Amino acid sequence: MSGWTASDIPDLHGRRAIVTGANSGIGYHTALQLARRGAAVVLACRSAERGQTAFDRIRAAAPGADLTLGALDLADLASVRAFASRYGDAPLDILVNNAGVMALPRRTTADGFEMQFGTNHLGHFALTGLLLPALRGAASARVVTVTSGAAWSGRFRFDDLQGERRYSKWGAYGQAKLANLVFARELDRRVPELTSVAAHPGYAATNLQEAGPKMAGNAVMQKAMGVANAVVAQPAAAGALPSLYAAVAPDVEGGACYGPRLLQFRGSPIKVVTPPHAAKPGLGDRLWQISESLTGITYTPTPA
Template structure:
């Protein structure tokens, strides 16, 4: 086919979608396109204030769009469980699309409310648990789960004896590990869905190099406002969030997308351009690591998103 663009998004009337981290950046752009296409769209955001601002912007650009807002803190498993309950009340018992978009990047060592290293706990474990809690809603008909990874997954390695950085911490290696975990989760979710004969499509995407707020938190938390200002200059050579959202949107809406696929920009070493099938590292293809990570994640979160157990 010719280059995939936002014009290729099909009508989504009758579909309910949840987008995590939809208050800004890739998440906000993704939510806007989905709402424009007719999907009932739930913005799952840590900050209700920022989420409300995005909700009003979407309603202004897409009059008549059905957009909802739910608070979600992926760094707190109690919040994840509570948010899933609220989402269930908003979507009338059925969910066709879950976009696991929210994330943090290159933070100084911090821990979640449950004691997990913040990047692994937020980017992977929070979404792992959310998917599990929403499983019964996803099981009501054909559904799709899209999980965002990154070019940074190539830096990652899953160290099962050091998942919470007890034996040393490097912020970029930890980020890479969390993004590698996103791809391994997608692969294992797809495998389990097929094994259980569930009509679930698990796919992944990455936005290339896109202008978002993702890189601001780390320098700010480290008390280096000058580094945060310097990071903003990167937007001079990155693509806008609306372009970075296209691989996510293709993964979410392309009828031809198959379970386990991974989409990213097609130009300049996958940093920008129209969405195509992306490359994943050898570690991201390791089926045994994917299974072991799933089991470790179940033990850590107390939640098992295995489609075979969905109602």
């Protein structure tokens, strides 16, 4: 059994999509395949130069693709607001919350949040909330939030979410990826007129693994990560399949998570088991209230 592949993506003409972090890795391949099947895709990228490179590559691979390049820095809520304002209220069928950072030395966002929690979770929480009118304007919108196997080890330190008293780069990453998973589930519960799901790529070769060691000036670890990507990881194109499946497959279940078939490590996408502590009663509500307070973004109630 070969499993689901990009060739199984249905025709997407007439549908609009936004992919954050579309300039490289999982995000690039997600945007590429959506564009190939006819979707109008916004490449939401922090770097204008890298975004333009991705734009040109996709246009070359899919001539005639309906593409727009949008500036979005998830580590700056002013940038998130500006991006959402530029997009407007045009119906949005697919939002892929993909961009992220991993295992960085402690840094803060423009708004003073710990960089991993602020970028991976709070930035996407704010973006989704601001785009909610556009999502509600589509007939059957999907929101896909990319998490990671690191969510299994993640725990919320609600007394020190920003890692101000004690910081572990991997602990902060696990917390942020757990937040992605809990957010996807809670969004599906709170906004029933759209389908919210999580996805994770397994171990896929992207520049994400090398970014942290590079920022820390650890050349040995950076090289080791590069070797692991080349020898062990599956290609980024394969790592994008769970996100694509979650975005377009007809049998996707709201609140579920989709990842690789083989030990959640590699292979074709399927619905996967998630860490039990992600479903702890009241956890989603607590994270939601904190996220609204920190970002100043309040989701409007579902219309009666």
